[in-house]
């Protein structure tokens with residue numbers, strides 16, 4: 001078993017120490033909208049993305065202890081006051097700590113693909129999840145999904161067309177293999193170096209309800 005690294009960083013939040021509901025404005029010391037990265041890995045994507053958008057407050061979630069540690073180190077190195085890192089299961093954290101209708105963006109990059117057919121129901125992103133996360137997006141909030149895994153990319157691109165309350169920002173395409181201005185995560189870069197293509201899906205919440 002891997003040794004747990006104790007994370008002592010001003011950017012790390014222990015979910016058990018947070019009030020419910022969380023006063024995110026007080027926590028970030030500003031009234032900027034929240035955005036989320038689910039499965040931040042080692043934090044390379046969130047560091048670049050948050051540096052581009054100081055007007056958003058980012059929460060980077062992963063249940064991988066070493067990834068959270070590395071993400072915190074990266075955020076410290078770049079002095080990004082608009083990021084906090086949480087080690088938790090994403091759906092649980094969102095349901096317990098994120099105000100409905102509050103998120104300006106949700107990013108999910110290269111989630112575990114569960115390639116075996118019998119394991120596919122373990123995938124994080126499915127139509128039910130898209131409906132769940134929509135509840136926490138603000139009207140006009142962006143939902144980004146990226147994967148190198150053909151079957152996962154095509155599946156998300158297909159079912160998203162039928163999830164109510166979203167607008168396809170890549171229409172008439174359902175997905176693209178390049179997304180201008182979108183930073184590449186560690187896994188995206190790794191898979192692209194192996195010659196694989198990334199499937200990018202980008203939807204936007206249309207209205208409240």
Ligand SMILES: C[S@@+](CC[C@H](N)C(=O)[O-])C[C@H]1O[C@@H](n2cnc3c(N)ncnc32)[C@H](O)[C@@H]1O
Nearest residue numbers: 039040041062063064089090109110185186187
């Ligand atoms: C394949 S890695 C990709 C990491 C990073 N997004 C990238 O593209 O380089 C997937 C990450 O998602 C995390 N993860 C998967 N399911 C999760 C969940 N339900 N809640 C929180 N983290 C999750 C894993 O721990 C892992 O670090």
